[in-house]
Amino acid sequence: MNYNAFSYDLRKDVADMIYSGKGGHIGGDMSVMEILVTLYFRVMNISPDNFGSTDHDRFILSKGHCIEALYAVLAAKGFFPIDEVKKNYLRFGTEFIGHPNVKIPGIEINGGSLGHGLSVAVGMALAAKMNGSGSRVYVVMGDGELAEGQVWEAAMAASHYHLDNLCAVIDRNRLQISGSTEEVMHQENIARRWSSFGWRVIDVENGNDSDSLYRAFMRAKNNRFRPTVIIAETVKGYGSKIMENKADWHHRVPTEKEYREMISEFQKRKEACWE
Amino acid sequence: MNMTADRAVICKTLIERAKTDRDIVVLCSDSRGSASMSAFAESFPEQFIEVGIAEQNLVGIAAGLAKCGKKPFVCSPACFLSARSYEQIKIDCAYSGTNVKLVGISGGVSYGALGMSHHSLSDIAAISAIPGIKIYLPSDRFETEFLTNFLLEDTAPAYIRIGRNPVPDIYSAGYKFEKDKAVKLKSGSDIAIIVCGETVKPAYDAANLLEREGISAAVLDMYCLKPLDEKSLIETASGVKAVVTVEEHSPYGGLGSMVSAVLSKSCPKKVLSLSLPDSPVISGSSAEIFRYYGLDAEGIKASIIRLLEEL
Numbered sequence: 001m002n003y004n005a006f007s008y009d010l011r012k013d014v015a016d017m018i019y020s021g022k023g024g025h026i027g028g029d030m031s032v033m034e035i036l037v038t039l040y041f042r043v044m045n046i047s048p049d050n051f052g053s054t055d056h057d058r059f060i061l062s063k064g065h066c067i068e069a070l071y072a073v074l075a076a077k078g079f080f081p082i083d084e085v086k087k088n089y090l091r092f093g094t095e096f097i098g099h100p101n102v103k104i105p106g107i108e109i110n111g112g113s114l115g116h117g118l119s120v121a122v123g124m125a126l127a128a129k130m131n132g133s134g135s136r137v138y139v140v141m142g143d144g145e146l147a148e149g150q151v152w153e154a155a156m157a158a159s160h161y162h163l164d165n166l167c168a169v170i171d172r173n174r175l176q177i178s179g180s181t182e183e184v185m186h187q188e189n190i191a192r193r194w195s196s197f198g199w200r201v202i203d204v205e206n207g208n209d210s211d212s213l214y215r216a217f218m219r220a221k222n223n224r225f226r227p228t229v230i231i232a233e234t235v236k237g238y239g240s241k242i243m244e245n246k247a248d249w250h251h252r253v254p255t256e257k258e259y260r261e262m263i264s265e266f267q268k269r270k271e272a273c274w275e
Numbered sequence: 276m277n278m279t280a281d282r283a284v285i286c287k288t289l290i291e292r293a294k295t296d297r298d299i300v301v302l303c304s305d306s307r308g309s310a311s312m313s314a315f316a317e318s319f320p321e322q323f324i325e326v327g328i329a330e331q332n333l334v335g336i337a338a339g340l341a342k343c344g345k346k347p348f349v350c351s352p353a354c355f356l357s358a359r360s361y362e363q364i365k366i367d368c369a370y371s372g373t374n375v376k377l378v379g380i381s382g383g384v385s386y387g388a389l390g391m392s393h394h395s396l397s398d399i400a401a402i403s404a405i406p407g408i409k410i411y412l413p414s415d416r417f418e419t420e421f422l423t424n425f426l427l428e429d430t431a432p433a434y435i436r437i438g439r440n441p442v443p444d445i446y447s448a449g450y451k452f453e454k455d456k457a458v459k460l461k462s463g464s465d466i467a468i469i470v471c472g473e474t475v476k477p478a479y480d481a482a483n484l485l486e487r488e489g490i491s492a493a494v495l496d497m498y499c500l501k502p503l504d505e506k507s508l509i510e511t512a513s514g515v516k517a518v519v520t521v522e523e524h525s526p527y528g529g530l531g532s533m534v535s536a537v538l539s540k541s542c543p544k545k546v547l548s549l550s551l552p553d554s555p556v557i558s559g560s561s562a563e564i565f566r567y568y569g570l571d572a573e574g575i576k577a578s579i580i581r582l583l584e585e586l
C-alpha cells in the first residue's frame with residue numbers, strides 16, 4: 001500500500017466537502033493528512049469494531065478545526081460512508097459540523113477550542129496506566145496552538161507522570177491565521193522547549209511522507225519513562241501549489257476553477273507517488 | 276439597504292481616534308482578520324499587540340497596559356474571550372478596575388455550523404455576574420460608532436459583544452444616542468419587545484408586521500445591558516399588557532433574566548423570554564438557527580400573537 005498516494009485520494013474528499021459545504025480549514029487539513037493516515041492505517045489499533053471498548057488506542061485532534069481531514073480518514077476506516085459526510089457537512093441540522101463532535105462515530109471528545117487536547121490526552125494516558133492497559137494515546141496539535149499556556153501545563157504533567165504511553169504530534173506547518181508563526185508569536189527552538197519539559201523529541205523532516213512518520217511512531221513506541229513529541233515539518237496546503245504555504249488558505253473556500261485545479265493536481269501528484 | 280459589519284466600524288473609529296491619541300492600543304490573539312483589525316495593525320503598528328493564540332495572556336497584558344495609562348481594546352472571538360479569559364476578566368480587569376475594553380467578536384451563533392465550541396451563549400450571564408464591568412451589545416453601525424467613541428472616554432472596564440455578519444441599518448446618520456440609555460425605537464400599547472444586538476432588527480420587523488394585524492408593539496433597544504437602563508424599561512413596560520425579550524443567548528442570566536428581575540420588583544408584568552435553548556444548538560448558519568428557534572421576525576410575531584391570546 002502506498003500511503004502517500006492514498007493520502008491524495010483523501011485530499012480529494014476534503015476538497016469535495018469544503019467546496020460543497022462552503023467552509024472549512026483546508027490548509028491545515030492538507031498539512032495533517034499523512035499524519036492522520038499513518039496513525040489510523042499503520043500505527044493505532046482503532047477501528048469501528050473496537051471503538052468504544054476499553055483497550056483500543058486513543059486519538060485526539062486538538063487542532064479540531066481540521067476535522068474535514070479526520071472525517072475523510074474515519075470514513076476510509078469504515079466508521080461511516082464518505083458520501084454521507086459530503087452530503088451533510090456544515091448543512092442545516094447535521095452532526096457533521098466544523099469541529100470534532102462525539103456524536104460522530106470514532107470521535108473521543110468535542111473540540112474546537114485550541115489548547116485543550118494535550119490535557120485530555122494526559123488524563124487518558126494516566127487512566128491507561130491505572131487500568132494496566134497497554135493502549136497508547138495520540139494527540140495532534142497545530143504549531144500556532146502551542147501559544148496556549150494550557151499546552152505547557154499539560155506538557156509538565158505528562159513528563160511528571162512519566163507518560164511513555166503518550167505521543168504528541170505537532171503539525172509544524174509554520175503558519176497560523178494571521179501569517180507566519182514566527183511573526184505572530186515566534187517559537188524557534190521548539191525541540192529544545194519540549195526537551196526541557198522532559199519530553200523525548202523526534203524531528204520528522206518531511207512530515208508529509210508516511211514512511212518517515214511511521215518510523216518516528218515506531219521509535220516513540222519504544223521510548224520508556226518519558227512522553228514523546230513528534231515534530232512533523234509539514235507544508236500547509238500540501239498537495240496543490242495554489243494553496244501551499246499561503247496563509248490565506250487557512251480557511252479559504254476554493255472557487256470552481258481553483259477546485260478543479262487542485263483536484264487535477266492531486267491526481268498528478270498521486271500518480272507521481274508510484275514512480 | 277446598507278449592510279455593514281460592526282467589527283469594521285470599531286476598526287474605522289479606532290483608526291480615526293488613534294491619529295490623535297497615542298494611548299489607544301489594540302490587542303489580538305491571531306484574530307486580527309476576524310476582528311477586521313488588520314487595517315489598524317497596518318496603520319498603527321506601534322499601537323498594535325499580537326499575542327498569538329493565548330487568550331488568557333491577552334487579557335492580562337491588556338490589564339497591565341491599562342494600569343500604566345494605555346487604553347487597550349482587546350479583540351478576540353467572544354466564545355474564547357468570555358470563557359477562556361474569564362478569570363483574567365474577573366480579577367485583572369473588573370476587580371482591579373483597569374480600563375480594558377473587551378470586544379467579543381463573532382458573538383452568539385455567528386460561527387453557525389462550527390459548533391458549540393465557537394458559540395458564545397453564556398457570556399452575558401457569566402460576565403454580568405462580575406461586579407465592576409459594563410456590558411454592551413450594539414445593533415448597527417451608527418450605534419457601534421457611538422459606543423466606540425463613548426468607550427474611549429469612559430474609564431470603566433467593559434465587554435462589548437458584536438456579531439460577525441454585516442447587519443442592516445437601524446438608525447441613521449446623526450442620530451443622537453445617549454450614554455447608558457436604551458433607545459425607544461417604536462412606541463406601542465399592547466406589548467413591549469426588549470432587545471439588544473442582532474435581535475433588534477428582527478424584533479423591529481416583527482413589530483411592523485404586528486401593526487398590520489392591529490397589534491401595537493413597542494420596541495426598546497437595550498444596547499446597555501449593564502448598567503441596565505431600568506428607567507426606560509419600566510417606563511416602556513408600564514404602558515403595555517405584557518413584555519417580550521428576545522436575545523441571542525442561553526435562557527439563563529441574559530437579557531430575559533435581567534428584565535424579569537427589574538419588572539417583578541418595580542412593575543410586575545408577564546414576561547416572555549425568547550432565546551436559544553438550554554441544549555446543544557442545532558447546526559446551521561446564524562439565519563437558519565434564528566429561524567429554527569423562532570428568533571426571526573416571523574417567529575417573534577407568532578410568539579407575540581400566542582402570548583396575547585393567552586392573556
Ligand SMILES: Cc1ncc(C[n+]2csc(CCOP(=O)(O)OP(=O)(O)O)c2C)c(N)n1
Nearest residue numbers: 028112113114142143144145175176177305
Ligand atoms: C482557543 C482558541 N483560540 C482561537 C481559535 C481560532 N483559531 C482556529 S484555527 C486557528 C489557527 C491555528 O493555527 P495552527 O495551530 O498553526 O493550526 P494549523 O496551521 O494546523 O491550521 C485559530 C487562531 C480557536 N479555535 N481556539
Ligand SMILES: [Mg+2]
Nearest residue numbers: 143144173175
Ligand atoms: Mg500551523
